[in-house]
Amino acid sequence: MLLIKNANVDGKGVLSDILINDKGFYQEISTHIDETSILGCQVIDVKGMMAAPTFVNTHMHFDKCYTALKGRESSVETLEDSIKIMHNIKRNYTVEDVKERAIRGIKECVMFGTTKIRTNVDIDNMANLVGLEGVLAAKEATKDICDLQVVAFPQEGIFCNEGTEKLMYEAMEMGADIAGGMPAAEYLDEHARQHVDLVFSLAEKYGTLIDMHIDQSKDMFDRSLEYTAFLTMKNGLGGRVTGGHCTSITYQNQSHAIKVMEMLKKADVNICTNTQVLAIMGIDQEPRTRGVTRIREMVDMGINVCTAQDTICDGFHLYGTGDPLDYGLVGCYTAQYNTPGTAQIMWDMITKNSMRAFNPDEKYGIEVGNCADLNIIDANNVQEAFRTRASRPYVIKKGKIIASFQRTATLL
Template sequence: MKIINARLRQKAALHTLEIDNGVFSAITEQSAELSAGNGQIDAAGKLLCAPFVEPHIHLDAALTAGEPNWNQSGTLFEGIERWSERKPMLNEADIRRRVLKTIELLVQNGVQHIRTHADISDPTLVGLKTLCSLRDELKDRIEIQVVAFPQEGLLSYPNGLTLMEQALEIGADVVGGIPHFEYTRELGEQSMKTVIELARKYDRLVDVHCDEIDDPNSRFLEVLACEALFNDMGERVTASHTTAMGSYDNAYCSKLFRLLKRSAINFISCPTESIHLQGRFDSYPKRRGLTRVKELNAAGINVCLGQDSIFDPWYSLGNGKLLRTLDFGLHICQMMGYRDFQSALSLITDNSARTLNIQARYGIEVGKPGNFILLDGEDDYSVVRNQRDVLLSVRDGVRIMQREPARVTTPNWIDR
């Protein structure tokens, strides 16, 4: 496969790229625009980018909003209650149908790597088993990591720890946690230590729903970061949400950031979900309810953005478009300066790949897998501003999705 007239991120010139045996074999700067020959892909000056990465989604719950009841308050905790009502209806066929439909949405929008959480607060573990099975079946078309996620608590849910170990034995890629949902502070702190112990025992990654609450006294992040630091695991550890950080005072955060930088842990923010779920106890002034994405990014701490949900008990919208999530995130986090726009796509590409610990085989470089997407724009700024569709997605040198650019007919009165 040969692609000509492609623009690359942070580079002014057009480039030609070649993929042989599923791997980038050559990337060459062009001195002028080229004419396409037989079998060549003409990027026509569009931006060729590493694939989008969805670092945080709940595929087992996708497309279940309103089944059997809607989340009328829109709160996080009612969402958990509504999901508890839906769980008895779960079976392999139900999960497979919804997950495949959701993955199709993601692929249509340029995603080639997914980290999904699977609720293991279920003695049957049907969600986790089904997602692990689909991960293996689809591995040649899309990469999936499965998180064993104890939605109702690792230590507070009956046999939660046993279920976690069973999930890891079955083949979950990542150890999850939810310390702020444990019954007591002590159980929350112990759960963070247990998560790290399990990750070391089973040689797995870690991704914790950490401090997803407005309570400024919810400070399990410092425990997670400290355990990651002491066990030299930071790059393999992720703190998702950390929305309580938006309620921490600056004096505490100045101390906390020192630990976070030393620990080298990763962060995921889900802006559309957090702006909707958090701040529910506020009248006015009302908190945004997000973690400090802008400040983490400025401090050189790895942070990325995810969708979290698509039409489920916690979020009844969503369409698989990470560019939409990025757009929301830049607005909500007040990252609206031109410098922010110039590197904005990193929040859903490179930073996310680092979070999933796949950076060694990710990116537009000779010798790496021939995976890329073609975006309808010339650079990060134009792609984010115009919010157009992904035009092409190629994995290992094979096209997995393609669409034509939208065509618009201009009314006659504009020509006048």
Template sequence: MSYCLLVQNASVPDQQGLATIAVSDGRIDSIALDSDPVPELDPNSMSSDADESTATATVIDADGGLVAAGFIDPHVHLDKAYIAPDLPPNESGTLAEAISSIHNRKADYTLEDVRDRAIRGIEAHVRNGCTRIRTHVDVDTIGGLTPLEGVLAAREACSGIADVEIVAFPQEGILQDDGTADLLERALESGADLVGGMPDNERTDADRREHVDICLDLADRYGVGVDMHVDETDDPAARSLEYLAAEVIDRGFDRPVTAGHTCALAAYDDPHAARVIDLVAEAGLTVITNPPTNLLLQGRHDGHPKRRGITRVDELVDSGVTVAAGQDCLLDGFYPYGRASMLETALLTAHAAQLTTPAERRLAWNFVTANAATVLGCDHGLEPGAPATFNVFPSEVESRHEAIRRGRSPRWVVHEGSVVAETELESTVHR
């Protein structure tokens, strides 16, 4: 059989020796030890000025470097990416001031402005080995559908290098931002893939519960999943996660439901936290933690000792809940950093959740790969039959642990069988 792409001399996770990975029709055909016969290249895959001996565009020598399935960012905000230079400083450093400071900038969004910044964010992800992204996009009466239209345009422009899912996200609330419920419907009809939510941005507990109900009703009506910002607060009285999980159970809701942030879970007393985690597990919710942002925003005004600001990662995992980790923000009003690096996200998560043993370090990797794939419901892995979406790391990176420790971006990024990013730099430059 002939192949269109070969990666030779590859270190493959959980396999001894170097291997050759053969790709055809966007999928992995085989992974064989380099001592086995080398598959034959397909001449039809070469450029017109190449022959079989010079088809360098279709052969990659990994030189002993790690080859692993690609990264996935399950939670980012591409519509807000890179707007921090246009905003007044967040002097308090709080979530509330960040939301407020964005209002004027959001009102001035244009389709071109959002598209260009979102493309920049997608391309930054791709350079760092992440070609599958789920982005939340503000849908409210301030920006209308302009953020969605801009991100839809960016998704189309980048369709050859990345897959982007869009969550219609009511950042400003639904009940207290009259008109947003209708905009959410229009967003779903215009190309958004999931219903988002932010019940904490409502005035009363009753309104927060109704916010959750509206989101689940919309998802049911349009046959889509739910990915909601839930209890992104230090308030130990926050109860949106508990209500969401119970409502999913009571309704028999059978669409995928993801709860993002869930910071208040860390503020609960242990018995109540255990009850809520049991509900989350029973409901089959997946959870996304976002340490890059929440380590800075949450617990900011605590005395000492300060809380870590992220959810109870260890207890959720021990209860069988699928947990993933997201970049969340890229140089916006919430977070003045962000490099679209899932390696950095994994490293920050490992620090915040204290993941040090070999099994825990593997978990940190899975938070931005296999577990994130479960959240998105996408095919993922480095095995025959899987999509040929993988990263080829520099030769000094021979393992997943070394990739996280060194923070080195891949030399080559392959998405569905095509090389979509390549760098010859000796040291990684994040953009």
């Protein structure tokens, strides 16, 4: 048993005691729980710190992480350049190398309080299934600290990358959890549509959720997002399909964009914008590409919007820590969320909205009966947590303390 005393649950300003049973579930949450009556109970007094469910990160690329530790090539500034650089890296993947880097990436995310992560793994005729084998090995090695979902991700396209269609089926057979897609990689619009069709049929065959990078471009004529919303409605898959990035919609004219967003709302498609892609989408003319979707409008329309890390130190992105308070803070700036109420919206995007995309069937949050995955955060409320990227002295998974992150700065 673990008893957490004086926790400010979800930063709402009310102190509670939280009792977690030996199976790792919340047993009791109330203003006072007397530890003397509970045999062998570990007690932590968190003295008013926030308690919040652990973060959920639904968009990673662990097969690629840390490949730029020695720096990126100085000429790499556009998304297109980054993709070319990654081709060379992928051709040289080994299972051991991918496994080692993925474990490091998972641990880095967990240390900051994330215990549920969805990672994409490239499936194409350069990486073949080597990246997948490495990431699946990393998933097994870290299963006690992290629930990892693996997306079979055809980064290079399916129909313009010979052999990928077959590899996608093999990836699902090998144990990929989610059918992924990248329709914008196809040469022809008709192939982009067939690409989306194939992903939906893979998901149906293997009974999985869908998570595609959709319209990740600056092309105002990309139309895969609306087609995905249409198929989601047609197949009754509300809540089970996630679109990643979805940047092209920011370039589309307002009346078309509103039509697509209304379809997304009706279809109940989750949207995951990855705010640090600000750095990725390239150096171009003013007004500069921001690489994020229409966060504010989508949120205001009631679409389930979440945000994630995406990449850590790879051919696309020199930075990235895996800390949701880092990419969440970037999100606050990007969406111009500058009030306590809108900071809460961004907080929801890195917690419960992400969880809804991760697993729409699983309960989440600090409530009796739920699994006790929670962080103790040294802040009074969510905007303070973002502002200071606060310490997390206890990261707790299924009732066990698994990590601690302390941010210290001392004036001497």
